[in-house]
Amino acid sequence: MSISAAAVTKLYGEQKALDNVSFEVRTGEIVGFLGPNGAGKSTMMKIITGYIPPSSGTVSVNGLDVETGLPEIRRQIGYLPENNPLYPEMYIREYLEFVASLYKPETPVRDLVSRIIKVTGLVPEQKKKIGSLSKGYRQRVGLAQALVHNPAVLILDEPTTGLDPNQIVEIRNLITEAGREKTVLLSTHIMQEVEAICDRVIIIDKGVIVADEAKSDIYSVVKRKGQLIEVEFDREISGELAEKLGSLGTVKKLNEKVLLLEAAGEQDIRPLVFSFAVNNNLTVLSLQKKETNLEEVFRLLTNG
Ligand code: ADP
Ligand code: MG
Secondary structure (H helix, E strand, C coil): CCEEEEEEEEEECCEEEEEEEEEEECCCCEEEEECCCCCCHHHHHHHHCCCCCCCEEEEEECCEECCCCHHHHHHHEEEECCCCCCCCCCEHHHHHHHHHHHCCCCCCHHHHHHHHHHHCCCHHHCCCEHHHCCHHHHHHHHHHHHHCCCCCEEEEECCCCCCCHHHHHHHHHHHHHHHCCCEEEEEECCHHHHHHHCCEEEEEECCEEEEEEEHHHHHHHHHHHCEEEEEEECCCCCHHHHHHHCCCCEEEECCCCEEEEEECCCCCCHHHHHHHHHHCCCCEEEEEECCCCHHHHHHHHHCC
């Protein structure tokens, strides 16, 4: 197990930012840590990287306990903090050499930095000051400082937030590339990010893990939660009729003739909707099972 969090709770004063959080990230996985703002993503990442201690619970990285093994763990983790804090007055190479030297590596710092400047596509900009770079290039510098010591584990806190669409694609490609030989935990509030990059997704909401699934299995979480059906009848549905239909699930009126039905359980309720129509002299003009994309999964699980 590359990262293991066991019953981690974090209190900020009275507030519980993390509530008994447990999960594991296996070696080689790229895991999306997905949740709305304030869910506790950054807090968890700061705990994994040893920047703040948990109030209770334990975290280990590559088998080393974060509480006791921190210096060694720092060498094995690359961390891109939220908002990518950098020194705008420093030159790219100067900054990366400074960061690399902190790890006291065996390989000469200059070589490490030259390599990572190539990997992250910074060659054309390498003589510039960080402050003069575009946001996309600054993010590359952030990734470069996380990767420069060739860590086995990467912790990336919202790596594409604030970038334009082209920059997003470029940064995602870099992460995918780096992820081929590393274990990656990446936080995001963007569903497409998980679709694009990750193997697994852990969804967190208000400090609690609400889903932990392989990306391909996340849709079954919603099936377990229920199904969403949009049905159009040939005439207006009275309040009384809508109430009757309510025995099948939660009814929401989209307009006079169109209803949205949210039903719990796995049984397909479409035949029941047809029977309902027949019994009440209604004709079903259309009946659609709403596709559940990750966006909807997220909304259902986080009430966001
Ligand atoms: P996310 O990264 O998912 O947006 P955070 O981990 O930053 O969430 O925050 C989780 C919750 O903890 C939020 O409600 C936030 O306001 C609170 N919080 C974060 N850092 C601190 C802090 N240093 N002091 C007090 N509250 C904090
Ligand atoms: Mg955050």
